[in-house]
Amino acid sequence: MPTYGRQPVEFVRGEGCYLFDQDGEAYLDFVSGLSINNLGHCHPAVVEAVRQQVGRLIHTCNLYYTEPGGELARLISGSSLGGKVFFANSGAEANEAAIKLARKFGHDLGGEDKHRIITLAGGFHGRTMATLTATAQPEKQAPFTPLLPGFTYVPANDIDALAAAMDADVCAILMEPVQGEGGVRPLTQDFVQAARELTGRHQALLIFDEVQTGLGRTGRLYAYEHFQIKPDVMTLAKSLGGALPIGAVVASPRYSDVFTPGTHATTFGGGPVPCAAGIAVFQQLTAPGFLDTVRERGDFMRSRLERMLDDGLLTDVRGAGLMLAVDLPRPRAAEIVSLALEQKLILNNTSAETIRFLPPLIVTEDMIRRVIEFLKIALEG
Numbered sequence: 001m002p003t004y005g006r007q008p009v010e011f012v013r014g015e016g017c018y019l020f021d022q023d024g025e026a027y028l029d030f031v032s033g034l035s036i037n038n039l040g041h042c043h044p045a046v047v048e049a050v051r052q053q054v055g056r057l058i059h060t061c062n063l064y065y066t067e068p069g070g071e072l073a074r075l076i077s078g079s080s081l082g083g084k085v086f087f088a089n090s091g092a093e094a095n096e097a098a099i100k101l102a103r104k105f106g107h108d109l110g111g112e113d114k115h116r117i118i119t120l121a122g123g124f125h126g127r128t129m130a131t132l133t134a135t136a137q138p139e140k141q142a143p144f145t146p147l148l149p150g151f152t153y154v155p156a157n158d159i160d161a162l163a164a165a166m167d168a169d170v171c172a173i174l175m176e177p178v179q180g181e182g183g184v185r186p187l188t189q190d191f192v193q194a195a196r197e198l199t200g201r202h203q204a205l206l207i208f209d210e211v212q213t214g215l216g217r218t219g220r221l222y223a224y225e226h227f228q229i230k231p232d233v234m235t236l237a238k239s240l241g242g243a244l245p246i247g248a249v250v251a252s253p254r255y256s257d258v259f260t261p262g263t264h265a266t267t268f269g270g271g272p273v274p275c276a277a278g279i280a281v282f283q284q285l286t287a288p289g290f291l292d293t294v295r296e297r298g299d300f301m302r303s304r305l306e307r308m309l310d311d312g313l314l315t316d317v318r319g320a321g322l323m324l325a326v327d328l329p330r331p332r333a334a335e336i337v338s339l340a341l342e343q344k345l346i347l348n349n350t351s352a353e354t355i356r357f358l359p360p361l362i363v364t365e366d367m368i369r370r371v372i373e374f375l376k377i378a379l380e381g
């Protein structure tokens with residue numbers, strides 16, 4: 001079905017930071033399958049883990065334990081909120097589970113009255129009906145009304161609006177620490193702090209959607225670490241399975257037993273193969289120096305982009321780590337992305353003015369230089 005505006009290219013192979021078309025032409029990938037191929041394409045450790053697991057055990061369903069599921073849950077929980085994990089199959093499903101967890105938490109505490117969920121304007125949480133309702137972007141929601149009841153939208157970084165929206169009927173605030181699809185817009189420290197305090201005061205959950213920001217993308221294992229707070233619940237997906245489909249919800253110990261047997265489920269979720277891949281991903285991300293290099297490369301790219309602000313070629317540079325975006329003075333972003341493709345560079349635009357950069361976390365300075373040189377020439381033209 002025509003749900004995607006696809007670029008005119010077909011890829012047949014991927015290796016490291018490059019994709020290859022049918023003619024063997026190499027394309028430098030600064031999209032990473034939308035922050036999925038964060039270790040680069042076909043990382044040998046991921047390929048080997050999948051190869052071994054697929055020959056040993058592919059699926060059991062969640063009526064039984066498997067070792068990779070337990071181990072990946074331990075790695076996620078141990079590196080973040082310390083509680084239990086529910087595995088889903090995508091970002092939307094992870095958020096759907098988090099929304100249900102918040103509603104059940106509200107029910108357990110205050111009955112149906114405590115059901116309202118606050119999300120941020122311009123955010124993105126997925127395309128299922130509940131996550132679309134959480135996605136406060138009217139143009140995406142319009143063809144699918146009526147939406148779910150019980151959601152309130154607040155402008156990002158507006159503390160007064162957030163405080164005004166909070167009440168005893170709120171069961172959760174759900175937000176991305178850096179809005180990804182909305183154009184790479186980080187939340188401010190003060191706003192996140194206010195959300196932490198307000199949720200505490202009103203007995204509501206603070207849920208971070210780290211589907212795009214999580215697992216090293218912003219230069220920290222989790223983006224919440226930039227704000228010196230911890231959420232109560234966090235969702236992950238995208239790069240978690242080394243490019244195999246998997247999502248996860250992790251809750252702090254206090255909220256780990258909100259779901260009880262029979263209250264939520266999925267047949268595929270947490271299967272041994274994507275979990276084995278996820279364990280390999282964690283081993284790479286937590287290798288000594290890995291995240292230091294992500295931060296260095298991110299700083300390098302950001303500083304080179306900021307020089308283009310001085311030249312008037314860009315009007316804004318923002319983001320964290322290797323999740324960066326620039327605004328152009330004119331609405332030429334789609335044209336620049338097409339031009340890049342002609343020159344065997346893969347870029348992405350989130351709007352007519354905004355180009356987003358999500359290179360693999362293993363990107364080199366030379367690769368970044370190539371993209372900067374391309375941008376300079378394209379924007380001067």
Ligand SMILES: Cc1ncc(COP(=O)(O)O)c(C=O)c1O
Nearest residue numbers: 090091092124125126180211212
């Ligand atoms: C922050 C965020 N949440 C949720 C999603 C939805 O994830 P999926 O496409 O795997 O359903 C995305 C996808 O871009 C995302 O960026």
